Amino acid sequence: MPDDESRLIAETTGRILQSADLTAAATAVEQGAWPQPLWAALDDAGLPLTWVPEDAGGVGAGPAAGFEVVRLLGLHAAPVPLAETLLATRLLALAGVQPPEGPLTLALAPDTARIGASGRLTGHADAVPFARHCETLLVIAADADGQPVLCLLPRAACTLTPGQSIAGEPADRIAFDAKPLATAKGLTWDACRAWGAAIRAMQMAGVLEQVLNLCLTYAQDRVQFGKPIGKFQAIQHALAELAGEVAAASAAADAAARELARSPSVDAAALAEVAAAKIRCGEAASLGAAIAHQVHGAIGTTYEHSLHLYTRRLWAWRDSFGPEAEWSLVLGRAALAGGGAGLWPFAAR
Amino acid sequence: MTVSFRFDPADMPPGADALRAEVREFLQQERARGSFDPVLGTPTGLSRDFSRRVGARGWIGMTWPQAYGGHGRSQIERYIVSEEMLAARAPVRAHWVADRQSGPLLLHYGTEEMKRQIIPRIVRGEVTFCIGLSEPNSGSDVFASQTRADRVAEGWRINGTKLWTSFAHHADYMIGMFRTAPATKEDRRYGLSQFLVDMKTPGITVRPIINMAGMHDFNEVHFQDVILPAENLLGTEGRASDQATAELAYERSGPDRFLETFSILVALADALGPDASDAAIAAVGREMAHLRTLRHMSLSVAGMLNRGATPTVEGALVKDLGTNWEQALPGRMRPVALPPGADRTALDAVLRQFTLLGPKMTIQGGTREVLRGIIARGLGLR
Numbered sequence: 001m002p003d004d005e006s007r008l009i010a011e012t013t014g015r016i017l018q019s020a021d022l023t024a025a026a027t028a029v030e031q032g033a034w035p036q037p038l039w040a041a042l043d044d045a046g047l048p049l050t051w052v053p054e055d056a057g058g059v060g061a062g063p064a065a066g067f068e069v070v071r072l073l074g075l076h077a078a079p080v081p082l083a084e085t086l087l088a089t090r091l092l093a094l095a096g097v098q099p100p101e102g103p104l105t106l107a108l109a110p111d112t113a114r115i116g117a118s119g120r121l122t123g124h125a126d127a128v129p130f131a132r133h134c135e136t137l138l139v140i141a142a143d144a145d146g147q148p149v150l151c152l153l154p155r156a157a158c159t160l161t162p163g164q165s166i167a168g169e170p171a172d173r174i175a176f177d178a179k180p181l182a183t184a185k186g187l188t189w190d191a192c193r194a195w196g197a198a199i200r201a202m203q204m205a206g207v208l209e210q211v212l213n214l215c216l217t218y219a220q221d222r223v224q225f226g227k228p229i230g231k232f233q234a235i236q237h238a239l240a241e242l243a244g245e246v247a248a249a250s251a252a253a254d255a256a257a258r259e260l261a262r263s264p265s266v267d268a269a270a271l272a273e274v275a276a277a278k279i280r281c282g283e284a285a286s287l288g289a290a291i292a293h294q295v296h297g298a299i300g301t302t303y304e305h306s307l308h309l310y311t312r313r314l315w316a317w318r319d320s321f322g323p324e325a326e327w328s329l330v331l332g333r334a335a336l337a338g339g340g341a342g343l344w345p346f347a348a349r
Numbered sequence: 350m351t352v353s354f355r356f357d358p359a360d361m362p363p364g365a366d367a368l369r370a371e372v373r374e375f376l377q378q379e380r381a382r383g384s385f386d387p388v389l390g391t392p393t394g395l396s397r398d399f400s401r402r403v404g405a406r407g408w409i410g411m412t413w414p415q416a417y418g419g420h421g422r423s424q425i426e427r428y429i430v431s432e433e434m435l436a437a438r439a440p441v442r443a444h445w446v447a448d449r450q451s452g453p454l455l456l457h458y459g460t461e462e463m464k465r466q467i468i469p470r471i472v473r474g475e476v477t478f479c480i481g482l483s484e485p486n487s488g489s490d491v492f493a494s495q496t497r498a499d500r501v502a503e504g505w506r507i508n509g510t511k512l513w514t515s516f517a518h519h520a521d522y523m524i525g526m527f528r529t530a531p532a533t534k535e536d537r538r539y540g541l542s543q544f545l546v547d548m549k550t551p552g553i554t555v556r557p558i559i560n561m562a563g564m565h566d567f568n569e570v571h572f573q574d575v576i577l578p579a580e581n582l583l584g585t586e587g588r589a590s591d592q593a594t595a596e597l598a599y600e601r602s603g604p605d606r607f608l609e610t611f612s613i614l615v616a617l618a619d620a621l622g623p624d625a626s627d628a629a630i631a632a633v634g635r636e637m638a639h640l641r642t643l644r645h646m647s648l649s650v651a652g653m654l655n656r657g658a659t660p661t662v663e664g665a666l667v668k669d670l671g672t673n674w675e676q677a678l679p680g681r682m683r684p685v686a687l688p689p690g691a692d693r694t695a696l697d698a699v700l701r702q703f704t705l706l707g708p709k710m711t712i713q714g715g716t717r718e719v720l721r722g723i724i725a726r727g728l729g730l731r
Binding site: 209212213216219220230231233235236237239240241243244246247248250251252254255258273275276277279280324325327328329330331332333335336339340341342343344345346347348 | 350355433621632662729
């Protein structure tokens, strides 16, 4: 059960998202527009400040509350960088840096962005979500020792090449050679990746829930051979399988969120739980999207039908902040550290 | 109707960690004395001596009332003991069914005499139960059972055959479902009753069924004019279907529905050693992600049951996911390459065993297809 704070913030978020025309917004975003009314509504409710500490002018809500917002952003396929803003503000808060105003996005670039001794940030980052719409960007670059440094950079200081994710959201390349507005150290690469991965896992869990409900509605409405297709056993079994994936994703994402609440700096146990969630949710996303399209038949493959707004986000987010293969290595290494005898104690922690 | 799933964590009782440590130490001692192998378990998985030692530690009948010899502990504590035993491949079969469902059924529907006579013996690990449910003509269609219980002067006369009865050849008692009246047009589940059967009763013949793995788990149990005392009818005549439903919620989603093949990973980890390739490491990591998720879900369902809920859909989902995962595990681990010179002996033995035992995992206790029908009903599709 979400706590009271989480429930309140979730209700606020849900109300805004339910009353918005998100299909129109997603289409507009895919065409390059910024969804101003939607962002304004979320901003007016203070939602971008959910994870900004109170003494920095934010709401200062706990991890659980922010994750409820993230889940709803997935559920509604909301085409705004609110999850990215929450992620960026979370990491900035952990590093003790005041976040700038407005939408934020994150570029985790250990291999392509460097901050030199002079304090200049050079290099580039690819596929940065909504970069073109954010005045300030958070780039996490490597210093001379390979350690992560959080760098706040004005978009105006970057050369931006527009791109798009498979979901049709902006995913831009930014190149830079500039001094950041602010920098901070103290987080690990694992911590940065883990927060990103856990947020994507929760978004996917939210999307999957909506996908299941779309399928249930469709199966009851679509009549063929004289009855709703949901009466056919093949469809029932496919949806039972989908329900399993939705349930598993929900459980896994929640477990990761709880661990990050317990260990915001992401200790080994939290890292393992996030790894498990990203793997499980990524697989659920793949299988879930496939089942949903199969159940919806031809109409579900069209641009006009709303199903793709969800499935394309599943396909985008399963690769974001590490695909399953990367996290499987992380989890496998941790699991195997104790040999055969250590495997169960690792699993049952 | 909108569907949403939340698997809140079960509340861990105080002392949970200490209990887990106790069980691990016990299992370590048992392994040291050769009671079982961590990868291969024992040839039959059944040891009356082991069950007695488990009983002596207070780990059978953990949640039952102390008035009848139980230990009055929580479902979650029982869950902890169960999962430790299963992950270790300890030979629990002599007491498993009695602990999981037969004891609770007797506590609900048995006579005072039965409870006083039998419950303490189950708790001590001295008594083995089997379940007489399936028949040659009723497996998934369990309510089509035809083995008859006719009222006679001495009580009930049983005639017919039960099939797939696990460990009937070791059992002291059976909980048998027999037909006491024909089904009605309005209620095709009506007319079946549950009975306590003493397996030493004259007229009972047990014939072994050897499975593909060469093991003797299953049996045919023939009843020819078997006389049961009147008081051996458990609960309400004709209402076995209602009585069984509550049982099934417990049976459906416990750790025995996904831990059955876990020791493959133990054997693989040992065979891989410190020089495992990235591919092998990732393969193990992927399975651990599934295992962790299943465990979260299963524990959560145990917590829901503990709070008095009946999470039918969640339970069926966990069983479907769990049995599919555990069944697929040998097939997924078979292609994992070991470092040069690694010893594959134990790994190959356990892969072979679980490949041969694999098919039954999505059949026993409710087939995948039946489970998916239950889930579909829960989703509002039926």
